[in-house]
Amino acid sequence: MAEKVIKKSDHYEVEPWRMTGYIHQQVMNDAAIQKIMQDKMMYLTWMHKQEAGRCLPGYTKEELES
Amino acid sequence: MEKMDFSKFGYGKVADHIEELKDIVGPENVMTAMHDRAMRAASCAPFPMQRWEDHIPDVVVLPGSTEEVSEVMKLANKYKLPVVPRGAGCGLADGAFPLNKGICLDMKRMNEILEVDDINRTVTVQPGVNMQELNKVLDKVGMYYPDDPASYGTAVIGGRIGTNGWSVGGAGSGHPANLVCSMEVVLPTGEVVWLGKGGSRKCRNSSAGYRMLELFFGHQGTLGVVTEAVLDCCPKPEVEFPSYYGFASYEEAYNALYQIGISGVKCAVNYIMFDDEKIDFLRRDDEAFIPLPESVKCVVMATFAGTEGEVLAARKKILGIMKKMKGTYLGEEQAWGDWATRHDRYHLAVHCRDGQGQVVTMSWHCEDNCMIHSELPEFTHGLHKIVKKYVDKYDNIFNDAGCFIYCGGPYRTWGDYLAEVDVFINEYAMTPELWEVWLDMKREIAELAVDLGGSISICHGACREGDVDVLIEKELVDGQFEMMKKIKKLFDPNNIMNPGKYRLDLAY
């Protein structure tokens, strides 16, 4: 099922029409969305710290092209 | 198969023994209010909301010690009262789902970490300890308990033993069955035993006597209650490296999975394949997958953890193989984010859609069949064929969330796989008729797994409605179920321990 999503400056959102039948969106402002994103990043950073000393960086362009 | 008939067991009335239970554990640790009981009816497996009342335990008891558990079991045997042990209640095969009400023995008050031994690299815990919380403590001495399922943030040690759980880190560090050195168990009669590798608490191997410890992995609360466990810990990895690769077809991803699996690299945490339907599903709302190019149909993930030297070597070698197998590296950001969220986001109820594209909330159900490599394509394609039939026929009741294929066995990245199709089910709209349809789907899936030479369950258990008939009639026909019945009757003469689970009522 290929779906279109709404692209905001720093996150994606569902097309609101999909939230009109069974379940409805609640009242939310951008600050609430930003808080969620901040909490998420903090949590993911902490998760990585918990499971290993550090996470190695991704492959460089050179590594990918060689 | 004959229908379950609990009347022949002559169970007593739990309501007549509330005061005695209060005497054992203290009145504040006995709950009779409906909401306290009703919210402990479900495990994480799809729940028959249409008959919620049938599965509500008669009382909830929160023991605080081995002695209290033993006294409860003795009382239960004396008056023939069913007992259903409960860990986090996040098992996916209904281990903690009462089939005949009874006493819900909620083990989570016993959640102390008793000893950290950083010389012998063990930690001794009570059964209500959760792995994520345990690792916060172990971090202080550079130790790590590598049991890492999707339920990492919520599952407890007793439940991991009860379900014979699987860990995403298992291909590298072993699964719970490999990580418990010894444990204390209260048998259904109230007797307290220590099971280990021989009689040692901390040895990892022994040939002294029968391997009784292993018997309890996957017992689903039918053989006793774990009250303490000594766990094996590994060093906290120096570094980790997750990487995700896109493939243009299932075939290519599947072949890549094989090649990296037999590459000889030993520091893999796991290799995971995401099939076409899984990628389609993730593209709905997962920001790691939404922006992927159309050409990416399947994904294979390879994550490594260990010393910097070995991870750097693995990182280089696997890239070489992936390039040969036409995999496209999906980037650092995607890998960093997707790997860290591996527990948290696949199961949200809002992932689902009805036929018109409206968001509907359903409960995630994860099948956990075990399948050998050679049959994977036929198996996963077969799974989708089955599920699609039901999704199409019953709008707004089921959703197909695609397949994950993970390395299945401990300490190895080849051979067998956890081939999981994720099916969402609308419990909210459930009716008796639709529940039967659901069970039909389960049976078809279970039969396919057995027919192709795999197993119904690698890690949840096969004791659920739908699975258990296929288990008894097809998978364990070579004498295993007969042995299970004998053992059950030996340990639990009155059938008070999670009665009906695994249809072990047939033993009596």
Place this chain on the structure above:
Amino acid sequence: MEILSYKKFYEDPVKKGEKVDDELSKDCYNVFACRHKFCREWCPDYVEEGNESYTSYGYHTGLLALSRGNGDLSEMKNAYIHCLECGQCELKCPNTMFGGDFYRVTTTTVDLVRKMRRDLHAQGIDYDGFEEVQKTIDDFKAHDAGPDEDLTSWAAGLDLPFEGETMMFVDYYNAFQTREVPIAAAKILKAAGVKFGILKHPHITTGELYETDEDAWVDAAKKNVEALKEAGAKTVIIVNPHEYSYFIKEYPRYVGELPFDVVFITDYVNDLIKAGTIKFVKPYNKKVTFHDPCSLNKLCGNYKAPREIIAALPGTHAEIEDPVLQWKYCCGNGVSSAFRKALPDVSYKIGVRRLKHANDVGAEVLLVACPHCKDMFAETKTKSGINIEPVHILEVVAYCMGIEV
């Protein structure tokens, strides 16, 4: 700065003998459907009690079961009192953390608990220990009905005007129970040359009222906003993080967009330090750690300023735990102090555990940014004898500035 995230259908009360509204029932299903309970292990009450009835999962599932005919509202009098309203569960729930920004639907446990306490109270179904809470509410209501001078007596001798473009809002708890905190705040601002006023008659804000008589609380909220506007406020500095969370998360639901900016005192003071208008003249030679107030860290996502302030204090050695780890911590008071009043034993245990964490990182002083935390920790320290000193961050800032508080 307003953080709005709430469900309008929570306004319909749950009533004995009546069907639970379908939308509320589905809302509860959204949590039940998951059943992964990532909320559980990090709940400070659960850590002590080991009882999953008192988790986000328990609250939602109990109500869902009720909606399916399993349960009775009159049996549920104590079902919602074991909640500190700290906000951990609703921020950590995958529905919020991984789905909330995409779907604009989140788990809203704190609102649910407040709603259920309100709905149960409206039908005379009160939790054990409610009488203590009612006394607190009555005391605060008496303050609101009392003379203006009492409400601002904490500011005696400070010569603060009752108007200004910058206003400092001081709640009743600070004004009567922990006056050293607003006094320190006022002296710090004065010494930094900030011109500000206070309200002549601030109105009641306490959370215990919000979850018993919403109308009365909202009425007072509207009066507060109006009074601040009348006084000329463009910026309102708040000294109690509980009130800070009410102003930015709850007030706008009822009054619309606030006619002024709202800043928490640590953000304001931190800005003054960075601008050089606050100067430190004395060192604070202590090993310190910091306890993130639940209402600031979990409810509002605000954790940076206190750490920056502490880093700027001369002579101080700080070992502060990750704000993520602190999602699991609490002083034991609760954002609605109802928890502390109704469950003093659990409150105490939660506080003891937090003080021990502070000991574990080698601190002699536990810095706090909330008057409730300060009071709670002081009581817990005295009762337990644990060797750690709870001190409000403003007191240390004042000390380093050479101000007598």
